[in-house]
Every structure is written in C-alpha cells, then in structure tokens.
Amino acid sequence: MASDQATIDPMSPERAADEVLRLAAGRVSQVRINRNRGMLLSLRGSRGAWRLSVHQDLLTLPGIPLEIVAWIRGEGRSVSPTLRQGLDQVMGLRARRARADLSRQAGAIPTLDGPLDLAAAAERIQAAWFAHLPRCPIDWGPRQSGGPRRRIRFGAYHRKPAHITINRLVDQPWVARIFVDYLLFHELCHHAQACTPLRGEPPHSPRFKSWERRFPGLDQALAWEKAHLDRFLGVGEPEPQP
C-alpha cells in the first residue's frame, strides 16, 4: 500500500476516482463523483459490483482516497478516524459556502443576540397561527452531553399529554430568530395533526406539508439550518464572534 500512497495524493477528482476504482477492483464497478448531492459517500448496488458515489471535495483531500478504498474493503461498515475527519472537514466547508451564499442573498438574518425566551416565542407563534387549537405547552428538552454530534433533533411533539420540547442547542446568541420560529411552527403543525387525527397518517404527510408551507420564510429558515448545521454538530472551525 505504501507505493499506492505515493501515486494517489494529491490529484484531480477524476484521477482520484480512477485510482479508487483501480485499487478497489473486484469490489466496485463504478465511481461517481458528485458535486452537489447531500450524500458525501455512499455504496449502492450489490457486492462485487458496488457503485461508489463520493463528493469531489472529499475525494481530493490528501490521504482520503486510500481511506475510501479501506472503507470499501470493510464493506462500508467502519469509518476510520482519518476518513471521519475528512467527512467533517467537507461538511464544514460546504456549510461555510452555504453561509456565504445565504448572506449574499438575504443580507443579515436577525439572530437571537441573547438568551431565548422560549415561553414568549411559543406564545407568539401559537397566537399568530394556531389560536384555533387547544394551547400546547412548549418547554426545553432534556440536557444533553456536550461534544460533537452526528445528528440533531431540534424539536419534538409528544402526544398524551400534548406537549412540545425544543432542543436547548438553539438557545445560542448566533441562532437565527426565524429558525426558532420555524421549529415552533413545525412542531405546532404536528399538534394540529394530533388535534384532528386521520387514521394511518404519517407524521410529514401532504396535509402536514401544506400547513408547514404557510410559514413565511420557510425557505430562508431551512437554508439557515443547512448553513449552520456544522456549528450545531460541533464540527468545522470556530468562527469569529461579531
């Protein structure tokens, strides 16, 4: 493997893809470079003829193509610390690009700039949009341990008794107000579902989505979330505070 290492770093995505294909021969039949998909690394198809899809930013990080080959040999089951670091790095890079796009498009998006008064925000959203429903108590979710996370549930709706919990992670001064309002709105749409139940309805049904689309600034809130997910996940580089 040592001689492979010398030839594989650093190079264009196309050459790196060819090298991965060569080194993983017999396991992978195709390497697809993706540039804009949400998925950074995936194996599809059947054993011996897997199709690998890999983001170009990941493929061109030094050392990563060989880590990907090792990952393929392990049938995609275990992610080495180096590969994990590469994934985190690309996720952080993508989020920073998304943030740059966002600020170009929308200018400054108002942030909390201080502690979040959850009760007041909940009251405001319920009164504005869900006044026709029985009031739904909204409170903070349980405290979680610190450190990097892989995925985050920002809010949850609980039935019997009906109540909503919001993740304490959103109580940070850099968080956009519109994102908090969106989370409350989303969970209150679940409350609206629970108040008029339909048998067998999935949580994010067409009815739910049509309600959710009424939230003004839905696209902006979702774009903000995408652009800041790495900060919530605890990856990427710390950014200077204003």
Ligand SMILES: [Zn+2]
């Ligand atoms: Zn939901």
